[in-house]
Amino acid sequence: MKEWQKALKARGWMKKNESFLSTWHAYVGNELNLFRMFEKPKTVREVVDETGLSEExxxxxxxxxxxxxxxRKRTGNRYRTSKKNCGEFLSSEGAGIGALLKEVMELHIPTLLSYPTYMTSNERAVFNHDRFGSVVAETSSLLENFAIKRIKRIVQEENTQTVVDLGCGYGGYLRKLTETFPTVDMVGVDLNEDVVAYARQLSKEYSNIQFEVGDASTWHPSTGEVDLVLIHNIFHYLDLTSRQQLLRHISKWISKDGKISVITPINDIDQSMAFPKVFNGFFTAHSNLHPLPTVEGIQEMAHEVGLTISKFQPIVREGGWYSYWLTPQQTDVPLEV
Incomplete structure (x- = not known):
């Protein structure tokens, strides 16, 4: 390769990084609350005086x-946050977006940058649940807005009386369901005590929702059978054997006409999407996380436990997130993908 060709190739790789600047800038601005500081036009000096940050x-x-x-630049060297492009960071409603940026910048990217070390040493990263548990719970709640309609429809059609959310995070699904079904008994279970404490705080006005600290693989209801069980975004915390054991455990206390709602990223359901592959690479690089499930693995797991699996439905297709239902009755209906 000639020198000028190498220079052009290098220039091309440099240009590919331009899109990363927006993510980095938004992350820093959200972490330091700078978008709110510049909600009204201000100079850099004025913000420095208020915050003590490095002026340079x-x-x-x-x-x-x-x-x-x-x-956006205004007169007198003042700058104002663009409400069109970054207005979501001007209120608490943007917390989920900020958490997503934090997860990407502090968790995903550092792990991926360490791939050369992990590949040559056979070592693995360790996911810090205490540090990032709340962040992941916040980002997971973003999916609720894409998935809640399908769950509400089932609750309505099946006349559901009891709902359990295993790995409930901040309990967003249960609160959204309660808005439509205030008489349905609901229980959220999560392993992280801080997450459960915050879920209780957010749900204190809902008398039909209870939260418990517990391990999904061993927890069981105290009031008999359950009509609907939600297991959303928890498979990557479990190895293949533990996933199967979890489903077998749930099968012992779900009602005979009950349903299990599963939402998970799937590694190989759409080979044209890059993000699920990267996501799988992130989980695989951790000693206490596990690779994403595959279509074949999900089929085999349901068959082994004696559950019927429905057609996969995309929740966020570009991210590889899909949903499906599991029911106790086993039939020979072929799975559609």
Missing amino acids: LLDCWVQIGAVVHHL
Whole structure:
């Protein structure tokens, strides 16, 4: 390869990184609450006086923000947050988006950058549940908005009386269900005590929702059978054997006409999507996390436990998130993908 060809190739790789600047800028702005600081036009000096931040570095952040259209320049060297491009960071409603940026920048990218070390040493990262448990719970709640309609429809059609959410996070699914079905008894179970405490705080106005600290693989209801069980985004915390054991455990106390709602990223359901592959690479790089399930693995697991599996439905197709139902009755109906 000639020198000018190498220079052009290098230039091409550099240009591919431009899109990363917006993510980095938004992450820093959200972490330091800078978008709110610039909600009204201010100079860099004014924000420095209010926050004590480094003037030199803040000026760099502001200049980059103007280039990526997160900030708009006003008269007198003042800058204002673009409500069109970053308005979600101006209120608490943007917490989930901020958590997603934090998860990507502090958890996913550092893990992927360490791949050379992991590949040559055969070592693995360790997922810190105490540090990132709340962050993951926040980002997982973003999926609720895409999935809640299918769950509400089943609750209505099946006249569901009891719902259990295993790995409930902040309990968002249960609160959304309660808005439509206030008389249905609901229980959320999560292993993280801090997450459960916050879920209780958010749900204190809902008398039909209870939360318990517990391990999904051993927890069981105290009031008999359950009509609907939610297991959303927890398979990657379990190895293949534990996933099967979890489903077998649930089968012991779900009602004979009950349903299990599963939402999970699937590694191989759409080979054209890059993100599920990267997501799988992230989980595989951890000693206490596990590779994403595959279509074949899900089929075999349901068959072994004696559950019927429904057609896969996309929740966020580009991210590889899909949903499906499991029921205690086993039939020979072929699975559609």
